[in-house]
Structure formats: C-alpha cells, structure tokens
Amino acid sequence: MPDSNTCLTPRLRLKAGDTIALGPGKAQLLELIQQHRSISAAARAMKMSYRRAWLLVDTMNTCFENPLVLTATGGNQGGGAELSDEGLKVLALYRQYENAVSERPELTELASLLSKNT
Amino acid sequence: MPDSNTCLTPRLRLKAGDTIALGPGKAQLLELIQQHRSISAAARAMKMSYRRAWLLVDTMNTCFENPLVLTATGGNQGGGAELSDEGLKVLALYRQYENAVSERPELTELASLLSKNT
DNA sequence: TCTCCTTATATCCGTATGTATATAGCGGTA
C-alpha cells in the first residue's frame, strides 16, 4: 500500500471583517509573483485569469496596512511586480502558520474516522 | 476605543480528496442539529435552505466511515435528527482544533500588519 | 519615435451554486 488513503488536508483562510485577507490561493499567488516578478506570469502559472490574479492582489494590498505586492508599469519588459518586505514577511508567517496547523494531533484523529473510498 | 480593531479570524476547512469534509458552516450545522434535534430547525436557525442543510449533512455522512447525523422519519413530530457518537466526537475534535489554531502567535503577528479600516 | 510587454480597468457572458417550491413517504399520537 502506498500511503495516502483517508487523508485530511487543512485549508486555512484568514478573514479580516468579511473579506478573505489571505488563503491558500493568495499565498501561492504571492509565491509565484516573487518567482516570476510578474502578476501576469504568476497568473499563467496558476492557470488563472489575469483579472482574477489582479483582484486578489488588490484585496491583499488594501487589507494590509502596507501593500504586499509592489508593481511597476512601463519599461522594456512592460513593467513587473515583486513582493514588498511586508509581503515576504506575511508569506513566511502564513507558511509557518500552515505548517503548525497541519501537524496537530486532532487532524490525524479526524482522518482516522474518514471513509475509505476517497 | 473598544477593542477589536484589526482582527484576523482563521477559518479552517478540512478537505478529503476534493470535497470539503468539514468546515465552519458544517460544524455550526452539527451543533444546531444537536440543539434542535432537527435538520430543518437547524437550517432555519442558520437561515439556510433545508435543501442546502441536507446536502451538507449528506456529504458529511458519506465522507466519514460512520454517519455523523442520525435521522428518523415519521412519528408525531414528523421525525428528527441527532448526532451519532461519532458526530459528537468529530464536532468536539473540530472545536478543539479550531481553538488550538486560533491561539498561534503567527495570527497576532499577521493581525498587527492589517490595515486599520476594516 | 516606435516597439514591446506589462499593469490597470471595463464590459459581457457562461457556469455553477444556492434558493424557492413542490411532492412523496414515514409513523407516533389523538
């Protein structure tokens, strides 16, 4: 038997008021923006429309005191984007949080109660 | 100043495969079902359609090895519902999990970076 | 100055999700 039968994966989203400030999708987007130095390239990598990616970035930037993503327009590459110091910090904290959350004993106990055919 | 400015509330959903086995809504539904001993009363309390409540119960019952909600039809009250032992256990574990997760230091640190006008 | 690729933004449309509504069946109790 390989291993991963009856597995529970926690998904964590942080709500500020009634808008989701951060979640799995936004975190991955941040990561890809930093990798590609571009919102549109990150969107393509996630097979997500640029519109959606831009909206996600926009809500993150307005949710937090300082923008997480810094953008520039123009230039020979048309512009680009990268994470601000605060963006890097937020991403790191979220990943750290995710790790802590996914290692709790309640998870494995809940997983043991799952049905086999998943 | 009262208190709760710049507050982050974590929302935790547990995915089994690609279906959400448990989340904030389903947990609250379980709680209300146990309180009212009725799916429809619980749905009304959450201002949710009976159909939706029933679908949530159905996915929970099929996600887990044993049903979390036991139902009965007929009788002078028309029937009713209550949590199984496994349902009670799952709910308790989820609440415990929630508590642990909402007390992590990363949360308060992230919250301190939020914008004021939320 | 022209080109290029990106950010930024608006409009339109399809799909998917949930609500509303209707109906059948069940089985204690009066």
Place this chain on the structure above:
DNA sequence: TACCGCTATATACATACGGATATAAGGAGA
C-alpha cells in the same frame, strides 16, 4: 384512521463568481 411535521428528493430559477475579451497607459531600450 386521520393528522402532523419532519426527512428525502426533484425541478426550476436567480444570482454571484470567474473567464474571456478589449482597451488604455506607461516607460525603458532599440
């Protein structure tokens, strides 16, 4: 035996979310 209120289920409809598309603007470099 008739009633009642619930579970269980189907169908039709509204609405919201995301994708596709179009367009403007920006600015470094050739």
